[in-house]
Amino acid sequence: MKTSTKLALSGAVVLLAALLVMWRLAATPATPEEQIVRDRLEEIRLAIEGRDVNAIMDAISSDFDAFGYSPERLRIEIASAFRRGVRPHVRYTKPVINIIGKEATVSMRVEVWWEDQGLISRHEPADIQLKLRKEPARKWLVFPTEKWRVVDVEGIGIDGLE
Template identity: 35%
Template sequence: MRRIIGFLALIAAVLLMIFYAAHNQPSKSDREQIISLIAKGQQSIERKSVNGVMSCVSNNYSDDMGNNADRLRVYVADAFRQPGRFQVAVQTPLIEVRGSQAAAAMHVEVDYVASGERDKVFSGDITLILKKEHLRRFLIFPTKEWRVVSAAGIAHFD
């Protein structure tokens, strides 16, 4: 009897995963998906979540300064070790989508707040280059999501 219940539970779990994958396709436009990705990155920085930030970045990330995804992870983790917190303000991005690639240009300000003092660590225009990448949900179901593959304008980050 326990085997039958276990087997039925397994079938129910598989059916739920299939239902979730089939009905969880992004219904948002590409522009809305990119705005959501930028907001997720902003919130991840403010929460000091390295994994949250890196979930917005492609494994194929590279920029003009020679950074890649691994090096970027190290920089982010190092910055988040500081005792204070970050506040990020992003102006509404100008987004241009061309097929599975996009560019999002925006003005960004980052303040570091510690011991009651606020220091502006970045204020400038950033352009993110994004690509819609093939991913898998539950290691099985194929999907596509936007990821940052490059960035310009961050060279003067203090």
């Protein structure tokens, strides 16, 4: 077999494999937006319990302005609490999600407690409402995508953060 024939066959196999992968990706049904929001809420919970400031802030919109905290101030407060050794825990009920276009409202009952210097602080469960917005983001630093980010929180007093 000639070299040019081998190259042509190899190219055809690679092209066929690429087409098969593209077809497979196109045939995969899209995840419903409500499930994407539920998954995002779980990511946020795990980031809080894992004390991952960057992951928490990735879930916060640059337009966030709840209880007088800008995203920058919120980052400082969260990082400061984690440096002091605060270990937060979060539990929430099944969220009620209302999505309209690129905006979502999530209502749920949340219970928060944390360990701080050997003491456990617990807040009574509270009904909160999160407002989320689908914002541009990057996947693997290259591919454009969108992520749901928290724009506002209602139902938590300032003492809920301290």
